[in-house]
Amino acid sequence: MISNFIQSLQKQQNVRVQTNTFQPGQIIYGRIGKLFPNQTAEVQVGSQKMIAKLEVPLSSGGKYWFQIHSNDGRIHLKVLPIDDSGGHDQHPIISLLKQLGLSETNEHKELIQLLLKEKLPITKELAQAAVRLLQEHEREPARLEVLKEMMSRQLPLTKEVFNSVLATVKNEPMHQLMDVLRANLSSSAQITKDGQQLLRLLEEMVQTGREKVAERATAHLFKEWFNSSGITSSRTAFSLLQKLSIVDNREERELLILAANKLIDKAGVTSIGNNERSRIEDALRQNQTGLTAILVKSALAREMDNGMLTLKQIVSLFSSDGKFPQTMPFFQQLLDNPTNIPEKVPFQFAKEEMMMVQKIANDAHEELIKLDSGKNVADMLRSLIGKIGFDYESKYALSMFDKTGDVQKLDVLKALLLRFVNGEQSGTAKGEAEQLLYKITGVQLSSQEVSPLNHYVMQVPLSFWEKKTDLTVQWSGRKKENGEIDPAFCRVLFYLELDHLNELIVDMQIQNRIMNMTIINDTEKIKVSAEPFIDSLKENLHHLGFTLTSISFRQTVEDVPRIKKKEQQYQSSSYSGVDIRI
DSSP states (O other), rough: OHHHHHHHHHOOOOOOOOOOOOTOOOOOEEEEEEETTTTTTEEEEEEEEEEHHHHHHHOTTEEEEEEEEESSSSEEEEOOOOOOOTTTGGGGGGHHHHHTTTOHHHHHHHHHHHHTTOOOOOHHHHHHHHHHHHTTTTTTTTHHHHHHHHHHTTTTOOOOHHHHHHHHHHHHHHHHHHHHHHHHHHHHHOOHHHHHHHHHHHHHHOHHHHHHHHHHHHHHHHHHOOOOOOOOHHHHHHHHHHHHHHSSSSOHHHHHHHHHHHHOOOSSSSSHHHHHHHHHHHHHHTOOOHHHHHHHHHHHHHHHHOOOHHHHHHHHHOOOOOOOOHHHHHHHHHHHHHHHHOOSSSSSSOOOHHHHHHHHEEEEHHHHHHHHHHHHHHHHHHHHHHTTTTHHHHHHHHHHHHHTTTGGGSSSSHHHHHHHTSSSSSSSSHHHHHHHHHHHHHHTTTTTEETTEEEEEEEEEEOSSSSSSEEEEEEEEEOOOOSBBBBSSEEEEEEEEEETEEEEEEEEEEEEEEEEEOOOOOOOTHHHHHHHHHHHHHHHHHTTTTTEEEEEEEEEHHHHHHHHHHHHHTSSSOOOOOOOOO
């Protein structure tokens, strides 16, 4: 329901804010309004009115087909001899095709019918470009809907824009697209440097809190093992890694030698600095196994500290299958109750191992509590929005004009996807990366800046303790004179799907920092459940400079018509804005 609701609001928004720019050669259907001297008249095209020069005298109230003859500051209209005897409701498609010089193919008829139905200006060039897209996507059921969105918003009729708008129409969750690509990259035997960087960012963005904390606990064991300053703790960590089946059951030095061979292989799962590779290679060649083991530990510790290695890449160096079957459920159970070691484990812990496990679990549990705090959630949202790269194009343009700028340093998700798609990676991962790239671009295209109102849409993947979902936010408002978004007057809509509440919509309307909030959800007694949190919500909003005067709870069935109506009323208002802190 939420996905359909989002699309309906975006479509209403597109219709309201769109103003057609009439160009020479366009064919339009209009009604003559007021008549003025010198064969000038008011002409209404759809919901839009204009003053135009007529080539021949016409009657007020008459409806005609016109072609824009010139547009030199004044619009000149030429009446076309199109057979409209059946009435405009029965669109004279054949006559229009002849007028445009187009053949009577099914694609042309289908397109003209769409343009007439949506009251969009028609040109031969536009029709030809649109037909090419229809032919390229003949098996896509939503192709006409996508084309209508593109043309009503005057977007370029290109394959890339078509696929981006298609991604918003299909509305496949962003977190699912990320998960699919992440799984593919993780299982790839050969992965480019750009692919490795992309994988690291995806791992960071789509992991649940449970996965993230458990993996950090596992990574801590590796860091303890690689730590050359503490021999006892290093041996304890290595023993735990083997008992948890994270690394193969071999002698430590043997495992490090095997890892060394993988590290010096440039086509391997990862690469290290050339100097370190040379030193490891020399030690191997001279059969200095002890030195090789030390160098491998040192190199991996440095790569982990620099964030250049994912946990999966580290595991692949020391595990024959690259998997860690015991560690994730073990640490996840331990995090639920950090004072008790999970019972169902096929091994016994030594005293030192028990102490290390407890310390890691306690540290991870404290980190988990911090993740749930309001400030961390707000920071996470800001971080996600920045990492996705919704403002990538503007930053790219600035970096091109800034002599000190470096385009390669724009390591947001969109930039990495572009480099990956245009790189040398083979296999299905490239196609999956393209789909995610189209999704991000489609969300960007959903935002519009049309004076005086601005409309912004953002969609980000959210990961909770065990749940992954998408948060979609739609802001409607205007900017202040300095270009910043005005927080005092705005409307903000949040769309979210949660485990227990299911589909949830939060509708916030703010005028002069006075806020009215509506929560739309079908859960029974949601008002009773929310009651204990309302006072703290008011207090926190007050600290941010907002006054919450009312909060109401409605069900989806009764509220969808109301919220659509309010959307129309609000966005036709003369003031609005957005506060990203909310």
